């Protein structure tokens with residue numbers, strides 16, 4: 001397995017996501033290599049922290065390998081035991097996110113470049129999220145007929161105000177400054193200092209206080225101010241427009257707002273999968289009061305229903321295969337998506 005490099009360097013378990021041509025998109029093989037490595041490092045006393053980074057200089061991780069999921073659904077591909085590939089993929093990806101969420105040692109993500117979807121699943125659940133000025137952060141799943149998964153149903157409602165609702169529905173990109181304001185990032189470190197930070201973590205005296213505090217102290221020594229957050233500057237408008245419990249209300253609020261930003265945002269929502277928008281808003285409202293572990297189980301159900309719908313294949317075709325960016329959603333309007341259709345996506349799946 002060379003798609004994920006696993007090294008123990010002194011006190012550090014070092015993970016390098018290494019599929020640079022696919023922007024380090026996470027496939028099932030990488031998930032299956034990472035999970036036991038984390039267990040091993042958690043159990044070894046000499047390993048004080050885990051550090052995760054992306055190879056190739058462009059991305060931390062562009063997401064899950066949704067293209068492979070789409071072709072597996074189309075061909076009914078199964079794992080050797082008979083489990084459908086799409087079920088194994090999401091079951092194991094979410095289990096990995098959950099391992100990271102409960103990881104007993106510092107888990108430091110160096111998020112330098114593109115980080116979307118599954119990349120947030122690998123980073124947000126860890127204790128320390130370091131971003132650089134090259135960060136491009138997004139949860140763009142409503143644009144491919146999915147929903148913001150990998151714990152998005154838990155972490156998006158915990159971003160300030162309605163900023164998580166905005167990011168989860170529109171798929172808009174956030175900057176490093178935005179990420180710090182959101183609470184996704186725990187520190188901003190200049191790109192050119194990232195290697196030095198990695199070395200400093202390796203050379204740290206891990207006997208001075210808790211490992212968590214040592215990691216924080218080392219990172220703080222490299223941290224700089226990220227500048228102004230454009231998202232924060234929009235927070236009042238976002239909160240006014242994205243507070244509704246129905247997607248139609250949000251669109252009406254954007255129309256009433258009438259600003260160029262509101263019109264552009266309305267146009268963006270108009271391009272997203274209507275069923276995804278309704279499923280996502282329900283997921284995010286549910287997630288306000290649900291602990292992460294419970295949301296993970298909800299998201300597994302959603303993953304199975306959503307990937308079985310034609311909109312998922314169509315989204316992958318339009319965004320990742322043909323790249324015409326012109327998906328033809330079915331149903332094509334919000335009005336045609338009934339509450340019962342949304343309910344059906346939340347129904348239990350037989351195991």
Ligand code: QUE
Nearest residue numbers: 022023025062063064117140141143144
């Ligand atoms: C929504 C997504 C993903 C996406 C685009 C979306 C996603 C994902 C990728 C991706 C991008 C570049 C690659 C690649 C995958 O794009 O999850 O292999 O080279 O992995 O709109 O959820």
